[in-house]
Amino acid sequence: AQSVTQLGSHVSVSEGALVLLRCNYSSSVPPYLFWYVQYPNQGLQLLLKYTTGATLVKGINGFEAEFKKSETSFHLTKPSAHMSDAAEYFCAVTPLRAGSYQLTFGKGTKLSVIP
Amino acid sequence: NAGVTQTPKFQVLKTGQSMTLQCAQDMNHNSMYWYRQDPGMGLRLIYYSASEGTTDKGEVPNGYNVSRLNKREFSLRLESAAPSQTSVYFCASSETGVEQYFGPGTRLTVT
Numbered sequence: 653a654q655s656v657t658q659l660g661s662h663v664s665v666s667e668g669a670l671v672l673l674r675c676n677y678s679s680s681v682p683p684y685l686f687w688y689v690q691y692p693n694q695g696l697q698l699l700l701k702y703t704t705g706a707t708l709v710k711g712i713n714g715f716e717a718e719f720k721k722s723e724t725s726f727h728l729t730k731p732s733a734h735m736s737d738a739a740e741y742f743c744a745v746t747p748l749r750a751g752s753y754q755l756t757f758g759k760g761t762k763l764s765v766i767p
Numbered sequence: 768n769a770g771v772t773q774t775p776k777f778q779v780l781k782t783g784q785s786m787t788l789q790c791a792q793d794m795n796h797n798s799m800y801w802y803r804q805d806p807g808m809g810l811r812l813i814y815y816s817a818s819e820g821t822t823d824k825g826e827v828p829n830g831y832n833v834s835r836l837n838k839r840e841f842s843l844r845l846e847s848a849a850p851s852q853t854s855v856y857f858c859a860s861s862e863t864g865v866e867q868y869f870g871p872g873t874r875l876t877v878t
Contacts, residue, residue, distance in 0.1 A: 661807065684865055695771075695857055695869035696810070703865070742809060746865060754825065755867060757809040 654679040654745045658758035666766050671715075671730040673761050675743035678724060685726040686744040686755070687717055696742065702726065713737070738765045768793055771870035773858050779876045780848045788843040788873050790858030796868075798861040799841035800825075801833060803854040804872075810857065816841055848877045 659674040677683060684703050688696040700711025707719040713736075717728045726743060743758040774789045792799065797818045802810040802825075812825030816835040830852060832844045841860075845852060855874050859867040 656809075686866070688869075693872075695871045696859075697869070698866060701866060754812055754815065755810075757811075759807055759809040 654683065654747060654756050656743050656745050656756055656758035658741075658743050658761050660761055661759065662762045662764070664764040664766055665733045667735060668732050671728070671733045671737065671763065673728040673741050673743075673763065675717075675726045675728065675758060676724055677726060677743070677745045679745055679747055681747045683745045683747060685717075685719060686746075687711065687715070687726075687728050688742045688744060688757075690740045690742065690760075692739075699728070699741070733763075733765045735765050735767065738763055770794065771858055771860055771868055773856075773870040773873050775873060776871070777874050779878065780845075781878055782849060784848050785844065785846050786848065787845075788856055788858075788875075789840070790842065790870060791840045792858075792860040792868070793839065794860060794862070794868065795838070796860035796862045797838070798863075798867075799835065800859040800861070800867060801831075801841070801843045802857045802859065803827065803852075804857060805854050813843065813856075848875075850877045853877045 655678045657676045686701045687699040689699045702719045710716045715730045740760045740762045742760045744755045771792045800815040801813040811827045814833040816822045819838045834842045855872050858870040861867045
């Protein structure tokens with residue numbers, strides 16, 4: 653079984669400041685890891701994913717995340733926040749195993765950007 | 768490509784009424800999914816279909832049924848709606864069963 657914990661249901665940053673959204677996971681097998689973004693009244697959009705290989709992954713809109721196996725973490729960062737980054741962000745995990753189709757999501761972190 | 772489409776966008780039901788939420792994808796994906804999203808709960812999987820002709824329960828299947836009509840379409844049915852089913856429902860599809868693409872959602876209120 654796998655689970656995802658996102659620290660902080662609500663994070664506020666100033667425009668231009670560093671964005672750091674935390675995600676820790678548990679998985680009995682090596683995982684695939686994802687970050688999704690949801691803008692108000694919209695569906696979820698894939699921001700970035702880690703499957704295998706390089707542990708630092710880059711996504712859309714200047715976001716990146718680093719897979720740290722020893723810390724079971726996959727934190728999302730962006731060097732400089734823009735107003736357009738205000739949204740809800742979800743971390744998700746699925747086991748790296750053939751035939752497994754279920755994503756487990758965290759409860760989400762709502763990011764506010766203060767002008 | 769329209770991607771994943773869902774109908775209706777909004778729906779209000781009375782307790783005990785039934786309805787079907789429709790989902791279609793035009794990406795020729797094998798797998799399709801139904802989630803519900805509740806405040807502070809993230810997304811929870813209701814049912815999924817790994818391939819045409821198969822369906823399986825997810826985390827919260829009680830009170831729901833699904834039909835994988837063909838490769839494109841996956842419907843979710845509420846036979847007797849309850850206020851606890853007030854939620855936003857998302858359909859998703861995936862080619863590999865890993866990376867999922869989401870529809871815009873259906874906002875359902877049961878009174």
